[in-house]
Amino acid sequence: MTWPPRCPYRISVASYVLGALPADERRELDTHLRTCQECRTELIGLAALPGLLARLRRRFRRATGLSG
Numbered sequence: 001m002t003w004p005p006r007c008p009y010r011i012s013v014a015s016y017v018l019g020a021l022p023a024d025e026r027r028e029l030d031t032h033l034r035t036c037q038e039c040r041t042e043l044i045g046l047a048a049l050p051g052l053l054a055r056l057r058r059r060f061r062r063a064t065g066l067s068g
Helices: 008-017 023-033 037-046 049-064
Strands: none
Touching: 008 023, 008 037, 008 049, 023 037
């Protein structure tokens, strides 16, 4: 992907993937994704991130003996 992004919405895609956007911004990005190939490509590239972070969190907890 290019930097800076051509589409100003692209900056919000990572927050969208992680479920960190407020509901109104999520709805706005949902609508935007229907028409923006740049943002859909970014979404595809980041789609695995939540699962990878969860695995990393589990490994860290096992390695350190921490829970929670």
